Amino acid sequence: MDPACGEQLVRYVGDAIKFTLRNVPVGQSAFLRTNIGRAKLIRQEIIQSIQEPEVQLEASWRDVPLKQDAGDWHATFALTEVGWFQSKAYTVDREGRQYWPDGDNFALSVHPNSCRMANTIYCAFPRMFGPNKYAKDTSGFNESEQIHSLDHEGYTVIPPGGTLRDLRAELPHIFEKLGCRILHLLPVNPTPTTYARMGRFGSPYACGSLTAVDPSLVVFDKRTTGVEQFCELADAVHGHGGQLFLDLVVNHTGWGSTLQETHPDWFLREDNGDFASPGAWGNVWSDLVELDPNHPELWEHMAEAFLTWSRRGVDGFRCDAGYKVPMPVWRYIIARVREEFPNIIFLLEGLGGGWEDTANLLTRGGMQWAYSELFQEFEGQRVAAYLDHALAQSKRVGTLIHYSETHDNTRLAEKGRRWSLLRNRLCALTSVNGGFGFTNGVEWLADERVNVHSARGLNWDADENIVDELAKLNQLLLGHPCFFENAILTRLSPDDSDIYALRRESRQGDEIVFIIANTNIDEPRTLELSGIELSGGVDLLGQKLPEINGSEILLESCDVFCLSPCAESEMKHNCEATNAQNAMALQCLSHQLEPENIGNIMGIPLGDILSNDPVKFLNHISRQNNGYDISEISDHDYPRVSLWTVMDSNRIMPVPRGNWLLVQDDRPFIVNWGNHCAQSIEVKDGHITAFCPQILIGDSKLTLRRVGFNSENIHGTIRLLPENPQNCNFDSNSTRVVVDSMDQSMALLTNGIGGMARMAVDLGAITSKYDCLLGANLNSDKPVDRHIFAKRVRIWAVADGFISELNAATLLEFSPGPPAHWRFLVSAGDSRAVEIELQASMPDGQNETHLAITRMKKDPEKGQRLAGDKSFSITVRIDIEDRIFHAETKINEQVERYFFDNISCDSDGFIFTPSHDRQLSVRTTSGVFHEEMEWCRNVAHPIEANRGHQESGDACSPGWFEIPMNPDETASIVVSAEINSSIKSELVAPINAHSFSERLKAGIKAFVVKRGIGKTVIAGYPWFLDWGRDTFIAARGLLAAGYESEVNEIVKTFAGLEEHGSLPNVLNGDDVSNRNTSDAPLWFCLVSEELAQMSEFDVYGQSIGDGRTLSEVLVSIGEGYRRGMTNGVCVDDQSGLVWSPSHFTWMDTNYPAGSPRVGYPVEIQALWIRLLAQLQNIQPDRDWGDLKERAAASLKNYYCGQDLKWVVDNLSATDGESANMATADTALRSNCLIAISLGVINGQIAKETVLAAQKYLLVPGAIRSLAPLPVELSLPIIGNEGQALNDPDNPYWGRYEGDEDTRRKPAYHNGTAWCWKLPVFCQALAMAWDFSDDSVRAAKSYLLSMEDLLHAGCIGHLPEVLDGDAPHTQRGCDAQAWSVSEAYRVWKLLNEK
DSSP, X not given: OBSOTTOEEEEEXXXXXXXXXXXXXXXXXXXXXXXXXXXXXXXXXXXXXHHSOSOOOOTTOXXXXXXXXXXXXXXXXXXXXXXXXEEEEEEEOTTOOEEOOSSOOEEEEEEOGGGGSOOEEEEEOGGGGSTTTTOSOOTTOOOOHHHHHHHHTTOOOOOOOOOHHHHHHTHIIIIIISOOOEEEEOOOSOOOSSSSOOTTTOOTTSOSOSSOOOXXXXXXXXXXXXXXXXXXXXXXXXXXXXXXXXXXXXXXXXXXXXXXXXXXXXXXXOTTSOBOOOEETTEEOTTEEEBOOOOHHHHHHHHHHHHHHHHTTOOEEEETTGGGSXXXXXXXXXXXXXXXXXTOEEEEOOTTSOHHHHHHHHTTTOOOEEEOSGGGOOSHHHXXXXXXXXXXXXXXXXXXXXXXXXXXXXXGGGGOHHHHXXXXXXXXXXXXXXXXXXXXXXXXXXXXXXXXXXXXXXXXXXXXXXXXXXXXXXXXXHHOGGGSTTOEEEEOSOTTOSEEEXXXXXXXXXXXXXXXXXXXXXXXXXXXXXXXXXXTOEETTSOOOOEEETTEEEEOTTOEEEEESSSSOOOOTTHHHHHHHHHHHHXXXXXXXXXXXXXXXXXXXXXXXXXXXXXXXXXXXXXXXXXXXXXXXXXXXXXXXXXXXXXXXXXXXXXXXXXXXXXXXSSOEEEEETTEEEEOEEETTEEEEEEOOXXXXXXXXXXXXXXXXXXXXXXXEEEEOOSSOOOOOOOGGGGGGOOSGGGOOEEEEEOSSSOEEEEESSTTOOOSTTOEEEEEOOOSSSXXXXXXXXXXXXXXXXXXXXXXXXXXXXXXEEEOOSSEEEEEEEEEXXXXXXXXXXXXXXXXXXXXXXXXXEEOOSOOSSSEEOOTTSOEEEEEEEEEEEEETTOOOOOOHHHHHHHHHHEEEETTEEEEEEETTEEEEEEESSSEEEEEEEEEEEEEOHHHHHTXXXXXXXXXXXXXXXXXXXXXXXXXXXXXXXXXXXXXXXXXXXOOOOSHHHHHHHHXXXXXXXXXXXXXXXXXXXXXXXXXXXHHHHHHHHXXXXXXXXXXXXXXXXXXXXXXXXXXXXXXXXXXXXXXXXXXXXXXXXXXXXXXXXXXXXXXXXXXXXXXXXXXHHHHHHHHHHHOOTTSOXXXXXXXXXXXXXXXXXXXXXXXXXXXXXEEEHHHHHHHHHHHHHXXXXXXXXXHHHHHHHHHHHHHHHHSOTTOSSOOSEEEOOTTOOGGGSEXXXXXXXXXXXXXXXXXXXXXXXXXXXXXXXXXXXXXXXXXXXXXSOOSSOOOOBOTTSOBOSOTTSOOOOOOOSOIIIIIHHHHTTTOEETTHHHHXXXXXXHHTTTOHHHHHHHHHHHGGGGGGGXXXXXXXXXXXXXXXXXXXXXXXSEEHHHHHHHHHHHHHHHHO
């Protein structure tokens, strides 16, 4: 087998490895048993073996068939995961017998892509960056007698030292000047200050808490914590393109550590009971206490510490004395960390252990790097021998990092500048993958040895230094291919030579350099290099060439050269970005394909494709099953990718099931999303990272942290949408955790004539003046403003003397019905309880609300049933008012007298008769009424307060009902505004609507009401009446729900109101004079068309009751538009398009006009073209068809130009101005979606418009009315007093709240999100992609974002609007007809497709 059995190799994410099995006997097949590609399963097996210590199945192993080619059997695997993997090939004969080669499994360590090159490390001790930083020698710093006196008396005196911010200030030096790529911090944990402190400062290795930051490293600024200042440093490191490593010690702590105090049993003890202190090399560190690793709970504590620092921005860990921690512990810790941070690097400090320990930890243990011991090898022979070992093992088990100097060793500069240069150059130029590090101060030739218990000097800014020389080394390691991964390294010098010579050849073989170093500190040396011509080359360190005589080279003592045979050697500084792009492309593919399938396509430039168009790349790979065909990449498929940018931070971003989440920004970033953390890579148009499709649903927080010196966190929320309805019932527990009183859940009951009851699920609660137990429509023929008679009902249960109110605290269950149904559990003490059911209903055609209260006979859900002989009664109060819908009741002496004078009471209840034509009766079938007046004053109305209205109202409660009840008894209370009311009431069978579709259908019927002998639709509860436009749009959903008869009555009713092409917009009882609309007649025509298509009878030929047929009405509407109507709506004959006056579309706010859209609005044209096509069929001998073609051509030319990003919203034009002279308003609004959903606009512009709406307009459950983008055509909104209300160039307004004229109207159609438009978007999406499977799947998923709204606000209904900005609070009417009807219509359409 190649690679051979028992062999070990190191590779990197983004690489591939090929397995070949030769000499397979004829008749046998070959397989590879491997766990490559199963890193997650491997980690889970490790974690479960500790967390669930039971027999574990080997789930990560699988058999992959090898393919035969020219006699050999082979397979190529793409490497997309960090981890340690094993493989072994075998053969199987025809009888199924297996034949295995001798030897161990082949082992493969896959390291993060970032480990390929330039792993140059700057080791920093933050304490040294303080006042002593510039000192060369601190031994002469005499401490005062006062300090010694304090020491003598037992005080702790700790001088000021460097801080994390001091170190952060030097990052430009470390990363830009020196060119290092990794900042390695010595421990930053708290150190002992009084208890077992050693030295003046205490050792950072005497850790007080694994996750805390030493306060001495923190600047007190009243704004940030120590952890936040650490994160500042991490962000700044990342902003320089670097990585941050942290020294985290887990084999011991300091005395008195948090861990020692809370878990002393986790520490080792000597035989005499003393806590044990660790040691090495004959030393015992008495300020440390050694941990006992034989406690799985300790393992988890350690893992959480590593995860905590990783979440703070740490990219790698130095594992101090890692060999002292057993390998199973490390395997568990690393598995836990990699579950969340797969690219974390673990650097083993194993200098006190044996090589076998190091090799095992680098392979099976899951670590990547280990300390090299080159720093303590000096003579030529020992240097050569050790480097032979290091170079070989780095390729086998993991990179050995050459630190030229560590904090534990004597400073190189003690022997002078030349010695320091020799050692640094030797370490750097003989490194593998640029694995080279040095300690702070090396660059300044600091010669004072580091002392971890003190704060020595760094000799900072010394005139004599090697800053430029180190920078040159780092530049080579970063940019020269001979120092990249898989370079071929060959020693040329003899074993016993003082000169060490190394040939480095790039992986591609196109570059060669020779490293020549004289390790003798005192004498020059010569070396014979036969067959190598160097005289015409250059030294890449910028030095003069050494003396070369033929094949002999002479080096002075300490000389080091990096010789290139070529005068010009190419530096490749873009390799990192290219490698990162390739690695990410393969990792994305691995979510769709097995590694052996990806391995077959490694020759394709996947990274380039990803970089050029990440959305297209991800969309394409999401469709792959067995392979990748670059020729198949196209724009035709609906993209299964959701793109998040910082602009999305002000919305909850809905992501359909099966979509990738792509995060993009113009700056480098780290993103945390749920349990995922990823660092961006650079691509052509910025920086990106991607998350594969998720299985979970619901909201999760996303934090994008822009890294750099001035880092910033940008927060967002992702809502993962389901593929199918969840069909969950209302959670009654949610009513008990309501924090904001505006978030109350409501029940809506209607009576088919415009009346309603609007009751809080938290029975008795009030949020709005429109909440009512009975809001009557006192016009027997048509909808008019409702009259509030009963504000609320309050009910108490008295169980054996225990009083409990029926409200959220006692609620077990609620369903909206109708009828609405509550189930309560009330306490009777001593664990006894009673269940009570309440049903509320409104009889059809009656201004009445019926309450039926039942004491249940069954055992309660909790507790024991109250015995039947114990007393039980219900107390009920009905709070009443007498006002028109939009007013408020405010009680004073006059109002009190008003109620007293008009209320009459008896034992059955009371009657309130404020006038001869107005009466309220409240009566019960059982029990007795007690007259006892109670005034309810200042009942809060938070919704009105938020809208800038009166914040409270009053009510009158004339008395209370006392109703004794036996088990299984039902008592009724009838609240009636009918003159001749009956107190008889029966329980009503509820509507059982459980599925998403059933609930939508049940909600639609509540809006259909009587208008004369016909029907109309209430636009929304609680305050709207019937509107023409809303009625027609809602009628489309009624048709889909099977209410054909009702729709026909609606059509006939409004057809009778048609006058010269116009129809009423706002109706108020008999007043139908408001005809300020350019779209209502067109929506009417569309509904007529759809009714005719569905009906079996002749819809067009039916009489509407005024002597005309429906077809004649439709023709009249068409002719009215053509000749121009009195309201100003007319057709521009040249273009065939409809001109609309200001605020005549559905975006009709006025006084001030928030979205006038005067001119040629796009949805008007779409509806007009649909009408013209209909009229062409009705009157084929007229020129309707020619006009349709003219209008359609104008729509294409003026609204869908090739240079447009999306469909134009409006051609802005004054009265009489032709469309060809109009100015295109390119603001992105939702109206263009209507045109697409009606099939009038299609093709590429339709797709681009839908995607733009998806990006800028879509929120869960609704579509914004305007995108949060600058507009080309300014939209100034001028208040009623002449004041400017908005930024006309940025008119988006994300909150619909506050004063109506100055805040809500400017927002209403300029950012507020409308629920009825989401189904329109979903239909447009599916139609733009011809109802492809992907487009329908996404459209259904988006539409299901409305399901949550059915369980909030008005339960079982959908609201009018939401805030355009997160959290998208419900606003406006919380039960809107067209919201629920359009949702049902489109849901049915998508499921039929």
